[in-house]
Each structure stands twice: as structure tokens, then as C-alpha cells.
Amino acid sequence: MNETTEAAGHIVGVHGIGQGRTNEVRLKDDWGNALQRGLTRKYGPHTAVPSLTVPHYTGLYRPAPVGGGRHLGPGDADVRDADEPMDADEEDFVTRALAAYAPGPLPEAGRSPDTLGAPLPYLPDAVTRRLAAADARHGRGAGAKVLVLVRQAYRYLHDEELGRRIREVIRAEIERSGARVLIAHSLGSVIAYDMLRRGELRDPDTHTLITCGSPLGWLTVRRRLPGEAHLSVPEPLHWHNLHADGDPVTGGAGLAHVVTSGSLLDTRVSNGIAAPHDAVRYLSQAALADTVLARTAAS
Template identity: 40%
Template structure:
């Protein structure tokens, strides 16, 4: 029996050591564990999971190096937030926690003593308000995602290069199943809506099974970059879409996507309280094993 080929689309903060080989190996181990624990390994047969790394084509944003020490922070490309990115961040935080906007301090001096350099006082004021609503320290984690989402959604050259890496992996492996995590769900959804997923040999959808995990697609500011505002999220006919979300995942705030998407099946999972957004906490779930088994049967 030939291996069922699966492509993984990773999220942010992978680091320079996260090569395609390293990412593929770590994701494969978690999926293999899920299949074994679910008793589906034999039925599913061999699975070949490839996670193409797009770190080489992604810009090294200031946020990526914010906590890696003085040497990294002094890099030439370590630039502060400009007005356009500030507006994107403010909108994203407002979409993430709408009630936080009313909690925001309106004093022009608020936020000026909270930090310096990359993040503006307006961002810091809103971050404080979001933390009061969503939990202390939430925005520390969200800002990594928001800034890298901005790098993808507002920099077409970067976005095209990322999509090209994923498309090449699909063509090379012939995979018809994709598992996407975090920002990777935005990347692959963008590919679907642009018609950039190579079709199957019979002319049908090139990817028939999609699993998204810990997706930020529900944020309006992120959604604006990948489809028309006011329209529901959707995937092409013939694509079975399953979305895993965790109650304590700060990225999806414990919410699925079915409230704003059509054709998606939400599956709530328990990833614990710490590191609930971690990709391996999603990959080892029975729902992933079950979808892989179903993909094999089809």
C-alpha cells in the first residue's frame, strides 16, 4: 500500500532550525501517535507527511526577534511599526476582543511608559485593554501572530513566495490532504480562494480534505486580507473542511469557525491550559486520525 501523502502548512515562530525535514519529522511523529492511540494505524496505512518550511522566504520582522536578546534586536531589518502596520494591529486587536475598545484608556499619555521602540503608545494602550478583557499576557502572544499576519497579508511579494513553497510541495507529493495550523490556515485558505491549489488529475479539487487547527481566520482584520468583507468563509465544492479549536487557545479564543463559515465541521478539543495553541497538541487528537482514515478510504 502506498503512503497517503499529506501536506502540513505551518504557522509562525518556527526558527531558523525548523527546516522542511525537521518540521516534517516532528509533525509525522504526532500524527503517527494519534493513529496508534486511536487504533486506526493499520486501517489508515502508511502516511507521508511533508511540512514545507517557508522561513527562507519570510521577512525577519522586528517582532520575531523581540525576545531573542540584544544582538538579534539590533539587526538591520529590526524596524519599528509604521503607520500602516499600526492601523492593522489596532484593527486586529479590536476584532479579537471588541469589548476591549471601550476599556481602552483615552489619555494621550497612557501607554507611553509601558515600553519603547517597536510598539507605539496606541498599540500598547489597546494591548492593555485586550489583556484586561482576554487575560493578562494574551497580547504578548498575539502580537507575534498579528505582525507576521501583516507581513503576509500586506506584502504581496512575501505572500506569493510563501504560497509558491506550499504549492510546490503539493505538486511534488501529489497530496490531496492538507493540515494547516495557525497562520498556515490563512495561507492555505488564501491559496484556495485564489485558485492556486493544483487540480487533481481527474480535474476535481486538488485537495479533497482540509484540517485547520488553531485558526485566526475568525478575526475580521485577518479575514479582510483573504476574502470579501461580509461574505462567509467557504472552500470550493468537493473539499471536506474540518476545523479543530481548543477552549484555552488564545488565538481562536475557544471559538470555532462555523458561526461565520459554510461547509466547515468544527471539532472542539482539549489542549490543556498551557501551550494550548501548540500544533502537536492538535495533531495528536483522535479527530485528526479519523480524518486521515477517511481520506484513505476515499
């Protein structure tokens, strides 16, 4: 492509977990640069890159200080999710999610230093054993990585006020920018789909949803969302889902098999072996560039 490609429209990104140590400006730069690499690689250096913003919501996870305690600093929300004790409802949610992620027999009761390292006193034994099973099935450290996602997903789905405030941040940016294209990564795909089911993404105003590394394939997650435990894609929404081999969140599987209404395009991509769930690796994929170019030009 020798001439400059006009890519009209604006994109709003909905980020996932592990963003406590970044901010909106850094996310915009990281996501925008990755998107530019994908478009340039596929269409050449003269391809116009659509504008993009990524509203940052991680700070909403931080609790207010109690009894003179300190405010949590950047990144502490992610740490708090990892080491905070679970109540019975969260334990049930987490064990069900991990059982689906790594089905099969559990290791013997008691913590396994070969798979989990140091003892984890804040985790129930049932969860610890499920983490060991996840490591055995998906590789060392897989369980711990997925646990962070599962616990943040639980907090989003369980805490109605937190969920409302997060959706409000995303919706405000969509309305401010007039965006009709969303790119949602990891937990962000759960948030975007939740907004869709609640009628907070008003079709056809938002007409394209691109999801990457989505945990919506997990029945445990879908059961906590409005509606039945399947995915419904309303017309005229165009939904393109990317899933990567080796991604510990997707297990290398897409979402089309859990769609019972409407249609969804699944695309398998390769993000390498070092960080297959990483957002910027998904964003630099040629398949994503194709959809972005086509759908922003239609905006």
C-alpha cells in the same frame, strides 16, 4: 483495531508562526510524531501513518542585508516581526485585530507595567493599550503572543511578493507529492485558504483541508483576502476545523459561523492549559486522526 490499517495518500502540512528556529526535517518529524500519537491512541499501534511533509517558508520573511548589514540568522525573522516599527497601515490592521480579539473599554493612556512589563517604545500607544486590554481579558501575556501572529499575518497579506513566494513553496510541494490532504496550523490556515480562493489549490486534486488554531475567524484578516469577508467552501472540498479551549488565537471559537457558502465541520478539542495553540497538540487529537484516516484512505 488488530490488523494494520492501510492509510494511503500523502499529507502536506502548512505551518504557522514561530518556526524561525526550526527547519523542514524537524517540522516533518514533530508533526509526523504527533500525528502518529493521535492515530495510535485512537486506533492502536498497528495503524499505518500516512507520509507527511511540511515545507518551511519562514526564511522568506528575512530581508536581504542592506548596506553591508548581516544576514538574519535562524529565528531572527520572528524577532524582527516583534520589534520592527509599524507604519500607519499596519497600526490600523493591528489595532482593529486586537479590538476584535479583546473588545471593550481600554485602559488609561500610557503603558501598564502590571500587564505588559517593560516599556515597548517601538509600539504605538494605541497598540500598547490594546495589548493591555487583551491581557486583561485573556490572561497575562496573551496580547504579546497574539501580536506576533497578527504582525506576521499582516506581512503575508500586505506584501504581495512575499505572499506569492510563500504560496509557491507550498504549491510546489503539493504538486511534487500529489497530496490531496492539507493540514494547516495558525497562519498556515490563512495561507491555505488564500490559495484556495486564488484557485491555486485545484479541486478536486486537493480535496481535504484540516485547519487548527485558525485566525480566519478574525474579520480583520478575512477582509484582506480575495473575495468577500466571509468563508466560502467549494465543493467537493472537505474542510474540518479544530479549535481548542484557551487557544489565544481562536478564543475558543470555531469557523462555521463565518461560512456563508458550502459547509465546514467544527470540532472543539482540549489541548491543556500550558500551550493550547501548539501545533503538535492539535495534531495528536483523536478527532484529527479520524479525518486523516478517512480522507487519506479515500485518496
